[in-house]
Amino acid sequence: MAQTVIIEEAGGPEAMQVVDRDLGAPGPGEVRIAHKACGLNFIDVYQRTGLYPLELPHALGMEAAGIIEAVGEGVTHLKPGDRAAYAATPPGAYAQARIMPATQVCALPEGISFEHAAAMMLKGMTVEYLFHRTTPTARGDTVLFHAAAGGVGLIACQWARSEAITLIGTAGTDEKCALALAHGATHCINYRTEDWGTQVQELTGGKGVDVVMDAVGADTFDGSLDSLKPLGMMISFGNASGPVPPFNLAVLAQKGSLKITRPTLFAHMADRDACQDMADHLFEKVLSGAVEIRIDQRFPLAEVRAAHAALEARKTTGSTILEI
The missing domain is CATH 3.90.180.10 (Medium-chain alcohol dehydrogenases, catalytic domain)
Structure with a gap:
């Protein structure tokens, strides 16, 4: 038994x-x-x-x-x-x-x-496929990672650091931001006290990030698209805040020929x-x-x-x- x-x-x-x-x-x-x-x-x-x-x-x-x-x-x-x-x-x-x-x-x-x-x-094999199997990421790239102090996030912070990838994280408290930074995030934004979308643009000199890795879902989806540089990749791999509602694919063209995927491990x-x-x-x-x-x-x-x-x-x- x-x-x-x-x-x-x-x-x-x-x-x-x-x-x-x-x-x-x-x-x-x-x-x-x-x-x-x-x-x-x-x-x-x-x-x-x-x-x-x-x-x-x-x-x-x-x-x-x-x-x-x-x-x-x-x-x-x-x-x-x-x-x-x-x-x-x-x-x-x-x-x-x-x-x-x-x-x-x-x-x-x-x-x-x-x-x-x-x-x-x-969590670890999720990070492996996010960085190595979903879209090419390389030394010098910039990634926006939501929930950076969670189980997947802390592994992702360290993984990015080990491969010289700039990781901008978001988290819900200053303590969680400090935790993400201690584990290798280059920057971490408290989304409860700061406008994280504006902060991402400031941190990237208005260029946006190469890749967004988003397991939060509905709450962060629109802002994540706005954080990408032209031709950037949106990886939506979770729904912690609820599923992403239907949207018009033409938005991807309007925002710079963005790419989007919903992969599973x-x-x-x-x-x-x-x-x-x-x-x-x-x-x-x-x-x-x-x-x-x-x-x-x-x-x-x-x-x-x-x-x-x-x-x-x-x-x-x-x-x-x-x-x-």
Whole structure:
């Protein structure tokens, strides 16, 4: 039996409940993994609330780390006893153990703890695809990154610094701005006390930025487009403030032949080799010391409702994990 967090209907944090599940043996192409820690991400909130619908009832959670207990037929890259970590579909990571497809489960280097792996797989590989697979970014480029003090943001700040990319961050308090700056942001703007759009133009000499990386959504979308230089790229990769409403594509032409994309991590990592390549790039950054994974909140699995409430209220910084 394994304790697992499920929802039977979409709703607030109270919709989650902890149940016991029988696991059994993994089938072909599957592994059974005993978790040591699980990560929290905004996609978990989107799935819980029904913004990203699930077939209910359904378990929640998209990333975790632990030890492989058994492998099914055809699984060759993992074996029982291996340390492993993942960010993967289908949801179900909020659990003591689970059976899941093996494709996106990666061997975990000894130098990275289970806790840090659980805190970084989804966020870190998101940063990897944002900087390396969505649009070309290079030394000297300028990126505007919203929610720069969050779990993805603090990794992005360090990643940008390691590659000599100027990162202008936004955050909701002076303390969060200081945190982003300490982690490598070149500038950080308190969006509650400053006009961040005006500040971006001043910081870029009126030219705008090469790329916007925006997981906030509705609240920042229009200002993000206005912050881009001509031919710039808008990457909308999340909806923390709600989904972006429909807009007229002609606006992109009017603002300078802008480009826009709405990518997902799981499309980038659907191929086994691509997934491992992304994970290895992340592991390299962490093991080299270029990126430090900051865990600022820890909750027992049984307190998952409180964890979601804190995340949804934007009261968290860095990464949040569930301890098993």
